[in-house]
Amino acid sequence: MRIGRLARFLPIAAFCLAIVLIGSFAPIRLPWIGIVDAPGEDATAVDYDAIEAFLKKLTAKQPIVALTVIRQVEPSPFPGLQQVKFVVEMNGQRQNGLVYLSGTKIFLGQIFDLATQQNLTEQQSGEPQPVHYDIKDLDLADRVPRGKPGGKLVVVEFSDFQCPYCKQATKPIEALLKKYPHDVVIYYKHLPITQIHPMAYKMAMASECARSQKAEAFWSFHDRFFSDPPIRDAAQLREQIGQLAQQQGLETKRFLTCYDNAEQATRVEKDMADARKIGVNSTPTFLLNGEFVSGVQPLENFERYLKTK
Structure with missing residues (x-):
């Protein structure tokens, strides 16, 4: 996706959507992605299995132990977008990430509030939690x-x-x-x-x-x-x-x-x-x-x- 297509979303409700790494889980390296076709036959259908498979494909070269999509759609801070959480286990830590949905499109990135300059995606993702192994x-x-x-x-x-x-x-x-x-x-x-x-x-x-x-x-x-x-x-x-x-x-x-x-x-x-x-x-x-x-x-x-x- 070209930056010009993304730019038209920026003025909405004083929010900024930045295409960078998902959440605060810095070790994950994703390709530069803006909008991609989302699985599902219509704007209301969400194919969680396909989203999970898509994310696993993007991170296939990373030493990820597990990646699981949470099967629940929530409203996001960005008007017109919904969000689906996923959980990644990597480097002995467990971290939440977010995928944003708009109809049949997916956004991978972070949402910032320009008024407060806060990273809303990071806030919702939370801090990485250590994984204890038996x-x-x-x-x-x-x-x-x-x-x-x-x-x-x-x-x-x-x-x-x-x-x-x-x-x-x-x-x-x-x-x-x-x-x-x-x-x-x-x-x-x-x-x-x-x-x-x-x-x-x-x-x-x-x-x-x-x-x-x-x-x-x-x-x-x-x-x-x-x-x-x-x-x-x-x-x-x-x-x-x-x-x-x-x-x-x-x-x-x-x-x-x-x-x-x-x-x-x-x-x-x-x-x-x-x-x-x-x-x-x-x-x-x-x-x-x-x-x-x-x-x-x-x-x-x-x-x-x-x-x-």
Whole structure:
């Protein structure tokens, strides 16, 4: 739609319709859209399923866990428009959005009151609410715990052995375990971002081949991968992990066979599937007692969960 077609609506009742992101849920990236044909045979029929399918198509490339249209039409602040709410779950948050309807047309955007300069769409959408996940729904059956299982704080970390921010995240986690050895347990889950970290998947498989022989060897590989200089070459990686396997008392030939044949790829893929299931798309990302938290966290952020339980 051209701006000229939209402009004729602007003077009505001192409201302004701006074509920008829906609601206040900034992580959603929608194409620039003004007016599109709305589903339904006439101006009064609303096909909620078609609206939902349309929104899902627009956001198909976003790491959205769920998008649901609320099946109820309401009057909007803009004269002549009705509105339908939808709910998006993404990045560990749940946020309301709004679709505006006029007959057989849909508006995607925000409504502002020019008199008060308030964003009326944002007001009705509300603040994002954190989503709490049940850690029992994740596949932790053979994840090797570090710390005290059954402690006050359960940390599930989605990480990548080549991620520089994940390396930074190891410091506050080490401090957390040292300060609260009986209150915290850490579970590591793989999310290698292979588009920018070409060795990350292989490193994940190596750590799992080590774990398959000796559980505690997983954390030895973990610590070395984050403490050693970055590895960019597959031959160098194979040499290093062979030496590390020997140092850990593993059967080196069996270990390298496991690595070369990608015998633990399925285990890595299970972790990646768990990441997709809850919308994790960056590393490091943590579940702290089930609450979704992205990025490197200072020690005090972890401590907050110990104090609130």
